Amino acid sequence: MADEMERQLPRGTAVSRRHGAPPWGVDAGEPPSLHVVVQGSFHLAQDGTRFLELEPGDVVLLGAGPRGAAPREHSLRCVAPPPGAASAPGELLSATYAAAPDGALAALAPVVHLPAGEVRRAQGLSAVVSLLRAALAEPSAEQERLARSLLEPLLAYTLHCHGGAGDRRAGRAARAPVASIDRRVGRALQLIQEKPAARWTIEALARAAGLSRAAFARRFLAELGVPPLRYVAELRMQRAAELLAEGDRSLASIAAEVGYDSEFAFSRAFKRHTGEAPGAFRRRSRSEGAPLRVPPIRAAA
Template sequence: MDVLTDLLQRSRARGAAFSHSTAHGAWGVRFPVGAQLAIHGILGGEAFAWTDDAGTSRHVLAGDIVLVRGSAEHFMAHSPGAETVSFLGHPSVGPPGGAQRMVFGEGPGSSTTFFCGAYTFVGDLCAGLLAGLPELTVVRPRSGSSLRATLDVFAGELLDDAPGQQALLDSLLDVVLVQALREQLAADVHAAPAWFRAMDDPTVGSALRAVHAEPARNWTVADLAAEASVSRAVLARRFTALLGVAPLAYVTDWRMALAREQLREGATSLAAIARSLGYASEFSFAAAFKRHHRMPPGRWRTASRRQAAGLASV
């Protein structure tokens, strides 16, 4: 179990491909703040993309993926700073149940085609992953990249009105996201989360995969060292150097992150959460949670519900 897969699956990342657009001549589109992560794929032509806070635009070409964290309004157009129209409410057509098709711009000139999608994430498991991305990221696939092949399949499916189109597009969008994240994190490895860099380390990567595969196991440093086929001292030294925490501290941090997700869901008892995370009893889990968060899990759950209710009423 690699960490990226575990984060995306446990945070129940939900994406949808919701439009296929063609832009002609002079054009510009203003996308609203909304999803935690917006994704745009340039299938043909070229464009410029920017956010209201970025200051400079990025030139994007056919085959590029644009990722935008949801904290800012963002724009795409035929030239930097061009006049834009709102994406929301723009007239669209499309097959029933399929991706909506939109047309922007007017006048002579080359055309640009692109698709748009959006992602939401439950809880905060992916918060560190998203925070490690620039506000606007342009992922340019390497030559021979599997991402290029996926985009070709995606583009073909967009034009196919066969039954089940939307379900297939949404599944392909998941593939595009994972491949784009892999390429971006690998291309800017110094800005990537520590766990991503550590995954490539033969010693620490083995220990990380073991923890994420079995978070409830009663891990010891000796157990993790055995997974990596090294001594306890080597594992502890290498793990701490790459991740900034000791191996068992990482295990506890991850268990607490999983506990928070279950507490947010609301229905799971403390005893069941304790069992799922490998604690001997509800009381040992509650004590560990209080040490980590400075409040008992029941009080944390109540505070989390109040906060969620407050955000929903805004």
């Protein structure tokens, strides 16, 4: 890894392996934490609301984001399989890191989710996960020291994998043609694209798709590569960037068009997404001239 990234990476503080028959859960504390689902089905809840399903091989990084971001309470719960399915014990590897609000995690969304397929394709990340699992399989002081030595590489490879996959996901989410994806997800996607400023919820989109909340969230993520509300946020920010670069409309007018109640709320969200205030982005886009360069999405609203 580059020296600059290594200097910005927070220090690993603890590592653990939890396993057992469901149901059971883990509360993610205030420091950033990274979790690897080895076996079993889990769901992630934020402030008590279940919003993301996790399967074996998934990696999730919690508690990232810029200085001053509102703290969120996250919990992971190992859930029993549906009736008739074979039951298996859940296994979760967890690592915590020292808080570093100005380091490598500051530009990320509070929740970074890497599906199992992306993890498998990232050879470096897969190798570190395998080494960590092997070290934690034998409880001893020596193995614990070995596991702790893997925490910084684990985080570095996770960020590297997220960065490469994030560009592909953002581009796909912003331009996804409705006709090319799952029919039910397409219904919801069309509504979002037609009315990006509407106050969408997962429940409302799931009803439009004719699916349960959990099934819709899982299918949308599989098709688009991002959770539904992350897609809404990305679409709004892409539209806002285009409006900023193309005309002289006020920030309040642009905020209303992309679904924000105030200029202040819009400005804060835009900077959190892109790392740049709306006015600064408008000035830069004009000074650089055409073609328009929309900045990469860096965090969820």
